[in-house]
Amino acid sequence: MKTGIQSWLDERLGFSNILGFLKEKTVPQHKHSIWYYTGSAILLFFTIQVITGFMLVFYYNPTLDGANESVARIMTEIPLGWIIRSVHSWAASFMIAFVFIHLLSTWLSKSYRNPRELTWMSGVFLLAVSLGFGFTGYLLPWDDLSLSATKVGTDIPSSIPLVGVWVTKLLRGGEDVTGDTLTRFFGFHVSILPVFIFILLGVHIYLIQKLGMSLPLAAEGKKEKVREIPFWPNFVFREMVVWLLLLGILFSLAIFFPPSLDKAADLMAAAPEGIKPEWYFLFLFQTLKIFPAKILFLNGDTLAVFLMLLAGILFFFLPIMDNKPTERKGRIITIIALVVIAYAVVMTIWSLL
Amino acid sequence: MKLKHSLFTRRQFLNGLLGGWLGALLASFLYPVIKFVFPPTREPDQVILAFADFRDMKPNSVKNFLWGTKPGILKKQDDGSYLAFVGVCTHLDCNVSYLADQRKFFCACHDGWYDENGRNIGGPPPKPLRRLVISIEGEDLIIKREGEERVEDQ
Ligand code: FES
Numbered sequence: 001m002k003t004g005i006q007s008w009l010d011e012r013l014g015f016s017n018i019l020g021f022l023k024e025k026t027v028p029q030h031k032h033s034i035w036y037y038t039g040s041a042i043l044l045f046f047t048i049q050v051i052t053g054f055m056l057v058f059y060y061n062p063t064l065d066g067a068n069e070s071v072a073r074i075m076t077e078i079p080l081g082w083i084i085r086s087v088h089s090w091a092a093s094f095m096i097a098f099v100f101i102h103l104l105s106t107w108l109s110k111s112y113r114n115p116r117e118l119t120w121m122s123g124v125f126l127l128a129v130s131l132g133f134g135f136t137g138y139l140l141p142w143d144d145l146s147l148s149a150t151k152v153g154t155d156i157p158s159s160i161p162l163v164g165v166w167v168t169k170l171l172r173g174g175e176d177v178t179g180d181t182l183t184r185f186f187g188f189h190v191s192i193l194p195v196f197i198f199i200l201l202g203v204h205i206y207l208i209q210k211l212g213m214s215l216p217l218a219a220e221g222k223k224e225k226v227r228e229i230p231f232w233p234n235f236v237f238r239e240m241v242v243w244l245l246l247l248g249i250l251f252s253l254a255i256f257f258p259p260s261l262d263k264a265a266d267l268m269a270a271a272p273e274g275i276k277p278e279w280y281f282l283f284l285f286q287t288l289k290i291f292p293a294k295i296l297f298l299n300g301d302t303l304a305v306f307l308m309l310l311a312g313i314l315f316f317f318l319p320i321m322d323n324k325p326t327e328r329k330g331r332i333i334t335i336i337a338l339v340v341i342a343y344a345v346v347m348t349i350w351s352l353l
Numbered sequence: 354m355k356l357k358h359s360l361f362t363r364r365q366f367l368n369g370l371l372g373g374w375l376g377a378l379l380a381s382f383l384y385p386v387i388k389f390v391f392p393p394t395r396e397p398d399q400v401i402l403a404f405a406d407f408r409d410m411k412p413n414s415v416k417n418f419l420w421g422t423k424p425g426i427l428k429k430q431d432d433g434s435y436l437a438f439v440g441v442c443t444h445l446d447c448n449v450s451y452l453a454d455q456r457k458f459f460c461a462c463h464d465g466w467y468d469e470n471g472r473n474i475g476g477p478p479p480k481p482l483r484r485l486v487i488s489i490e491g492e493d494l495i496i497k498r499e500g501e502e503r504v505e506d507q
Contacts, residue, residue: 155446176422268424270450
C-alpha cells in the first residue's frame with residue numbers, strides 16, 4: 001500500500017525501480033560466499049570514517065602551531081574526544097585491512113575476468129585513494145613520527161626523472177615539508193580525496209550491480225544452478241550480524257588501545273630513531289631500506305621506485321593480461337598472488353624486528 | 354598554383370579550428386591553476402648569522418641554523434675551522450643528526466651513515482651531504498650556497 005506522499009515522490013523520483021531491483025536481487029550461496037561480506041565491511045568502516053571525520057574536524061586545527069595542540073585537546077579536554085579519535089584511527093586500519101582482503105579474494109578467485117575488468121580497475125583506484133587517505137591522515141597529528149614518515153613518503157616520487165620533483169613539490173606545497181604541507185594534506189584528506197572516493201565508490205557499486213557478482217571458478221562455467229538467497233532481507237540481515245561483530249571488535253580495540261600522540265614535530269630536529277609509517281606501508285618502507293645506494297649506474301631508490309611503479313601498473317592491468325575464459329584456473333596468477341602476499345608479510349615482519 | 358582537390362574538407366577544417374580553439378581555451382584555464390599550486394622556491398642564496406653565537410663551539414661538535422625551510426648544520430672541526438651542511442639526508446630527505454662520539458652523521462629513517470665530512474659511507478644514501486660555503490666577515494658568519502665544490506662522491 002502506497003500512501004499519497006509515497007506515490008507523489010515516486011512519480012517524480014522513480015525510486016520504485018530501484019526498490020524493485022533490490023527486491024529481485026539475489027546473492028549466490030556457496031562455500032566461498034564469505035568473501036562477499038568484505039565489501040560491505042569496507043562500506044561500514046568507510047561510513048564510520050565519514051562520521052568520526054566530521055566530528056574531528058570540528059576541533060582540529062590544520063596549522064603548524066595549532067595542529068598537535070588541537071589533537072592533544074581532542075584527546076584530553078573534549079568530552080569523549082579520545083574515543084572518537086581512537087575509533088577514527090582504528091577504523092582506518094580496519095578499512096585498509098579489509099580493502100586488502102577484498103582485493104586478494106578477487107585476485108585469487110579471478111573474479112576480475114571478463115566482464116568485470118572495469119570493476120577491478122575502479123577497485124585499484126579505490127585502493128589508491130584509501131591509501132592516500134591513510135597517508136595524508138598520518139601527518140595531521142603533526143608529531144615527530146608523522147613528520148618523518150611524510151618527508152620520506154613525499155620524497156619518493158622525486159626519484160623519478162623529470163616529472164618526479166614536480167610531484168613532490170605538488171604534494172608538499174614547496175621544496176620541503178613545512179606548515180604548508182600540513183595545510184595541503186588536510187585539504188587532500190577532507191576535500192579532494194573524499195570527492196574521488198565517492199565518485200569511485202559510485203562507479204564500483206554500479207558496476208557490481210550491472211555485471212553481477214562473480215561465482216567461484218568451479219561453478220561459473222557450468223550451467224548448473226547455484227543456490228541463491230535474496231539480497232533483501234536475507235543477505236542484508238546476515239551482513240548486519242557481521243557488522244555487529246566487527247563493530248564490537250573495533251570499539252573494544254579503540255577503547256583499550258587509543259593511538260598515541262607525541263610532542264609536536266620540530267621541522268629542524270633530526271629524525272627520531274625507529275621511525276615507521278603506518279603498518280600497511282611497512283613492506284614498502286623495508287624495501288626502500290634494503291635497496292643499496294647504487295645498483296650498477298642507477299640510484300638504488302630510483303630503481304626501487306621504478307619497480308614499485310611497474311608493479312602498480314601491472315596490477316592495474318591484471319584483467320587485461322589475464323583474459324582467459326572464466327572457467328580456467330589460472331595457476332600462474334594464483335602463484336604470483338601468493339608470492340606477493342609472502343613478500344609483503346616477510347618484509348613487514350622484517351621491518352618490525 | 355591551384356590544387357585540384359582540397360586537402361581536407363570544410364567540415365574537417367572547421368572541426369580542427371573548433372578543436373584547436375577549445376584546446377587553447379583549456380590551456381589558458383589550466384595554466385593559472387598549475388602556476389598557483391606550485392609556490393615559489395624558498396631556498397635562500399645566503400644566510401647571515403652572528404658569529405658570536407658560534408664562536409664558543411667545542412671542536413667536533415655541531416650547531417643548527419636555519420637554511421630556508423631546511424635545517425643547516427654548522428660543524429666545528431678539530432683544527433678550529435668550520436664546515437656547513439644542509440642537514441637533510443640525500444636518500445629520502447629526513448633530517449640527519451651528528452653523533453660526535455662516532456664522528457659520523459646518522460639518518461634514522463633507513464639507517465643512512467655519513468662520515469664526519471659528510472661523505473656517504475653506509476646504508477641507502479646515494480650522495481654526500483650537501484655542503485655550504487662559509488665565510489667570516491667581521492662579526493658575521495655568512496653561509497652561501499655551494500659553488501662547484503662538492504665532496505667527492507664515493
Ligand atoms: S632518508 Fe636518510 S636513509 Fe633514507
